[in-house]
Structures are given as C-alpha cells and as structure tokens.
Amino acid sequence: MTDNNEVFRFTDGPASYDTGEVFFARLDPLISNTDELLKSLYYLLWFPGYFGFNWNALEDCLRDFDWINEEKIIIVHDVLPNISRNDLKIYLEILRDTVLDWYGYEQHTLEVVFQEKDRDYITNILLS
Incomplete structure (x- = not known):
C-alpha cells in the first residue's frame, strides 16, 4: 500500500463520523502558517504537554x-493548510508514514x- 491515493481518504464535501465511536479532529481551514498548524494539531489531538x-x-x-x-483516530482537512510547499510536503510525508505505521496494529488506526x-x-x- 504505497500509493498515496490508498493511504489517504478523499471525499467530496464535508466528512462526518459518529464521534461517539472515533476520535475526530477537523483542522481549521484558516491555518496560514506552520506554527498555527502544529498548535492546532496539539489541541485537536490532545498531544502531551511535552510536545x-x-x-x-x-x-x-x-x-x-x-x-x-x-x-480509530481521524484527521479531516476540508482545505489544505496554507503553508509553504516545502512544509506541506513534510507534513504530508509525516501523515502518510504514520498512517502506514498504524496498519496492522490493534490499538489504533x-x-x-x-x-x-x-x-x-x-x-x-x-x-x-
């Protein structure tokens, strides 16, 4: 499963889930720099204080x-974060790699x- 189209889920329109069954995080569509992206993920995903x-x-x-x-943990992007192309590439690579890392584990997807x-x-x- 190395095709990016298989790693990520793509949808038309807003994605919705039963939040009683999954941990759901929807990124703010107004994120305009990398610091805002990291802060948003910190709060949305309840990262530990040492982040x-x-x-x-x-x-x-x-x-x-x-x-x-x-x-199941779901991160939804209604729009791509408005960050530099280089930072966006790093972000997407991290997402891709971590999605792949969770395959086969029972604790989380x-x-x-x-x-x-x-x-x-x-x-x-x-x-x-």
Whole structure:
C-alpha cells in the first residue's frame, strides 16, 4: 500500500463520523502558517504537554496516541493548510508514514481525510 491515493481518504464535501465511536479532529481551514498548524494539531489531538511544536515531535506523537481511548483516530482537512510547499510536503510525508505505521496494529488506526479536489495536488507534492 504505497500509493498515496490508498493511504489517504478523499471525499467530496464535508466528512462526518459518529464521534461517539472515533476520535475526530477537523483542522481549521484558516491555518496560514506552520506554527498555527502544529498548535492546532496539539489541541485537536490532545498531544502531551511535552510536545515540541516541530516536525519530529509531530511524527512522534502521531505514532503514539497512548492518551486516546478510541481505536480509530481521524484527521479531516476540508482545505489544505496554507503553508509553504516545502512544509506541506513534510507534513504530508509525516501523515502518510504514520498512517502506514498504524496498519496492522490493534490499538489504533489513523485515517487522514482530504478533499477529492486536492488529490492530484497532494500526489504531485509527494512525488516531487
């Protein structure tokens, strides 16, 4: 499962889930820089206080989730964060790698959702 289209879920319109059964995080569509993205993820995903607000810390926390009881964790992007292309590539690579890392584990599964209209752009960024 290395095709980005298989790793991420793409949807037309808003994604919705039964929040009683999953841990659901919808990113703010107005995120305009990397610091805002990391802060938003910190609060949405209840990261521990030691979170370092950098890419390595994000990757570490996305591979843990020991503090979340629900098995399925979903991160929804109604729009892509408005961050530099380089930072967006790093972010997408971290999401892709951590989704793949959770396959086969029973404790958690991570699902990352984007809009269908962003599929080609995401694929191009990850292939660049």
